[in-house]
Amino acid sequence: MSSSKGDNVCFFINGKKVIEENADPETNLLSFLRQRMRLTGTKYGCGGGGCGACTVMVSRYLPTTKTIAHHSANACLLPLCQLHGAAITTVESVGSTKTRIHPVQERIAKAHGSQCGFCTPGMVMSMYTLLRNKPQICLDDITQALAGNLCRCTGYRPIIDGCRTFCQEQESNCCQVNGSATCCRDLEGTPEEPEDEAPKLFNKEEFLPLDPTQELIFPPELILMSEASNPQLLTFRSERMSWVSPATLDQLVELKSRNPKAPLVVGNTNVGPDVKFKGVFHPLVISPTRVPELFQFSQTPDGVWVGAGNSLAQLQALLEKLLPQFPQEKTELIRALIQQLGNVGSQQIRNVASLGGNIMSAYPNSDLNPVLAAGKSRVSVISDGGRREVPLNQDFFVGFGKTSLKPEEILLSVFIPFTTKGELVRAFRHAPRKESAFATVAAGMRVLFSEGSAVVQDMSVYFGGVGPATVAAAKTCSAIVSKPWCEETLSQAYQVLLEELVLPPSAPGAKVEFRRSLTLSFLFKFHLEVLHQLRETNVVTHDVPARIEPLPREIHPSLQEFQHVPQDQSHQDPVGRPIMHRSAISHATGEAVYCDDMPKVDGELFLALVTSSRAHAKITGVDFSQALQIPGVVDVITVADIPGKKVRSQFGYDEELLAENEVSCVGQMICAVVAESRALAKRGARAVRVDYEDLPDPVFTFEEAMGRSSFFEPRRVLERGDVTEAFKTVDRVHSGELRLGGQEHFYMETQSMLVVPVGEERELNVYISSQWPTLVQEVVAETLDIPSNRVTCHVKRIGGAFGGKVTKTSILAGITSVAAWKTNRAVRCVLDRGDDMLITGGRHPLLGKYKVGFMNDGRILAADLQYYILGGNTLDDSLMVMEKMLISMDNVYNIPNLRGRGTACRTNLPSNTAFRGFGVPQALTVVESMLDDVATLLGRPTYEVQEMNFYRGPSTTHYGLEFSPDTLLRCWEDCKVKSDYAARRQAALHFNQQNRWKKRGVAITPIKYGVGYGISVLSQAAALVNIYKDGSVLVTHGGAEMGQGVHTKMQQVASRELHIPASKIYISESSTGAVPNNSLSAASFGTDSNGMAVQNACQILYQRLEPFRQKNPKGPWESWVGAAFFQRVNLSASGFYRGPDLNMDWEKKKGKLYTYFTFGVCCSEVELDCLTGEYRTVRADLVVDIGKSLNPSVDIGQIEGAFMQGMGLFTMEELKYSPLGLLYTRGPSQYKIPAVCDVPLRFNVYLLPDSENPHAIYSSKGIGEPTVFLGSSVFFAIKDAVAAARSESGALGLFSLNSPATPERACLACSSPFTKMVPVSEPGSFQPWALNI
């Protein structure tokens, strides 16, 4: 190392030079930007490269080509020390409201692509980088660029629509509603366009043009720096760690030979996550990125050598450039690699992850290694002992993360051979999500035929994902070599493959049967590919079975249909118009302030939690002495420090804020460490030692809870008619059950709060990301034993909530306030994604059992439903969730004898809580499954059974609420027409007859959703409206803005009521100081209640101004306000809404819970690959009755976002727990929410016209939650496709498919010849890797 004092890191951020002396090798760019530079537009979403919220653009000058290269990257994985010589662009310098906004920012915002806005800066940066590199783009470029950017709110459609306005090619705007190109409808226009044209959500004519000349120039100083050769070793040091960057190969070799254990960090996409999530510590890191030999490329007659330091994106570009230079027969391996490279991680990952790093990381499920190995690649390695070449074969990959290279050896370059005539190479992969997901199984397959022959001369097959390392299927290959390529040879090979690649039933990662069947399916797919090649080259002359074409992926323009405002409505009145989210531009520029973006308060501390590692145990000791010894750790907060109430109580059940004597789940909070910085608080928390004595028999599963009667009381029953008697009168009775997994909220902004003691009279300010500021205020006051008037809770905005920022948030606020109280300093708590997922719980898993009695014509006369939900270790909202399930269980069906029983199970898993839909999506899926079964048993299409049992005419629910289903029936009929349901069912049948291995499925699903809490006390709201002397208006109301657009809608309400433009109205925050005693923002009720309160306040004020208006009718507004002020008229008014009396009598089983229902119907169609279970939603049409939409763009955004969240729930999102109750899925790498690749290829939303609702403001309806359930239409469409596949295998009739219908479940349910070959281990004969709850 050069000197004891380290070198400086020199780089640029947004055009400004940064020289970092003593750069800490442990610091990443994200924390540097946010905490040091106060550039908070770049967000933290996961810290592991999996969400894209932290995307920035990195630019470097390349002296060899004298060009500047830009790429997007995840700042959370970029070590600061790696940035020497780089220029970083963050969202702040792309555009700002103070100077000018960039077209990317404008278009995403104005196309309504931002709701909570937390993902928006990341989206902007991915798109911005794309356009910097390629001003002429196509849709494929956009979907690739955004594949690694997650959004939990929008459903992506509006983001894509905004971005595709940059596409140069003329795209057809045809919605193809009628399945033909003659139904084209132009999507552009303005809200004020003529009545005979359909209204549009945005007008692309008004967008700023893209002007590349306006972009920041690359700093000339960095060009000079790169051109001046610097042979010096650079060393960056902190107290704990050194980072060394050699400039020459000799230096590198010497360093590595002296420090063989030090990792070579290039992209940091393997080392970084290991350090962060597994606590790995490296005292020394070597960065080889300045060593030219690692980036070289050379060509030989047999292939190409590629430097190991090249990023995967560079490798991909290089191979793509090579492709046209050679005949096809030479580039078989190259093409297979290009295909596989396109699937590795996201664009941001591929831009930094290196080829050498990928090989050396030796992931068991690496995408590249099986292909490289099958293609007979080799590597050149160097050490102080010299150079050697090593084949990439089964001897190279020796275990998880291990290769046969010696620790001091450096991978210099990789040889990618050309293929020869008669040689074929293919790559295969399957992943839990189509893009930006590690493979479940990956494969590379190569076969060589002697010229003109179908007899196999040589073969190599490698798999990833079926063991701890990349493995060769050598015996399988031997079974094929020297034989002709035909059905018979391959049938024998499948058996050999099964025997050769054995996965134990408890293998890590589970999915054992599925993974084994995938190996067979891939070999079969390869078989077909090769057959076709042989046929095309006339080596075989007989007919060959059809190829399996890839699933469709082109996203078509979508359609959003809504109604014009009345012709006589003033242009200034925004109600009913598609007004952009009021903060969308600030979201897109990164200026919108979220809780953790608030500047540090003087003396601020950070809080990190210590959580239980046991599911059920006595705490025998907590030792935090080690933590307190860490310099910078200030204190440890335990239950003994709580001055007031130590528990939260609900329905007689207590939830401890911090565990005292016993823990009842892994992740339960035990104590908290406060320290001077985040890093120190986390180190302190890791240093706390908790001793436990395990208690027997933890309860995890439904069966365990039922077996031990581990329930929360009361259990509920709701019944109408006489179910028992009715079963005696029906033609047929059928029983079934369905399991539905839970769901993680995955709000993009994790739980965040800042508690600031004011310093006098026990006053505290709490800045928090909470859906219920009043509850936070209450909990903090109770916990500290102070009156509520000393606690002011402020919520500026929330980066997504979905029900997950109510109860646990207030408990976290209680703990954080104790820390602030005890230390008398401001304390911030922002959960890491992993902790957030571990601690806060989510949607309740459900076991639904049903018994149904029906007539041969399809009429259902009796149904007996039993719902068990997993509540977790505390009650939280479980009882209310279970009640809402029973209340909603009739859905749209008039079942005369209907009984539901609900039980919340108490388990030793983290407590589940409210989640958009509040149990309804799970409950109704059971009901729809029941109807589906009835239809299958009767041999009729499901929709006929659905229709036969609809409520019709004046109706009464099973708990006695009267309602009219008229608009529901209109939604149903409209949906059938708009989706062309009948024709598409026929087309799907036809498709299924033509395709053996791919099937299409279509399903149509309705919902009736009661809006509101069904609880009188929560049906109230208040607002405070202040008019200032200059005429500007400040509105504060009880709702919290979490992306649902409630502030935008309130601005619209105030604008209409005060008759002023919305631009004069501002909403700053929600505050318990301004508006006390609010209800929570939930239950799709925020606009209904707060809208009425804002209306009330505005009407009062407008009345007060009446005399001044009369005196001076022409105004302007400011003159009335000024005159009123001089006349001493109060220009501030509070408004109030007292909702209707609501009740439910569980004894009498009668209630009046809602004043209205929101109705909706969705028709979805999927295409399923039966061999892998992969599917694509080819189309979704939703018709929704939301009365008169107050803001069609916001409402359509809610409909689409909820639908996508429901699709995630029902088809992909899976929580996995270890047998000891530890949540495995604690980040986006393990837990997959829908991404851009999951958007339905045609995604149409229609708001039902001519619907009125006298019960909510301006005849609108609540829409936040209902369409989550409509995501289940994708589940039922998959089930329909699976049924088609099963019927080809001779498996007719009923079958069970639990939710989520993941590719694993769908594939196994298809019952293909390959899945049937895989032996199934007897349950109970092994310990599964994950709990089967």
Ligand SMILES: Cc1cc2nc3c(=O)[nH]c(=O)nc-3n(C[C@H](O)[C@H](O)[C@H](O)COP(=O)(O)OP(=O)(O)OC[C@H]3O[C@@H](n4cnc5c(N)ncnc54)[C@H](O)[C@@H]3O)c2cc1C
């Ligand atoms: C979010 C995410 C998604 C991903 N998705 C996929 C995926 O879908 N498919 C897939 O295959 N992979 C995937 N990956 C893995 C990724 O491709 C690898 O982590 C990456 O290629 C490693 O390269 P790196 O330069 O970042 O390695 P680093 O983290 O910098 O280093 C990794 C290891 O390689 C060693 N090393 C690096 N270069 C050399 C060298 N020249 N000689 C000797 N040793 C060396 C280092 O010592 C270190 O031990 C994903 C990773 C992330 C974070």
Ligand code: FES
């Ligand atoms: S925070 Fe960096 S990718 Fe999620």
Ligand code: FES
């Ligand atoms: S708007 Fe994308 S996460 Fe909220």
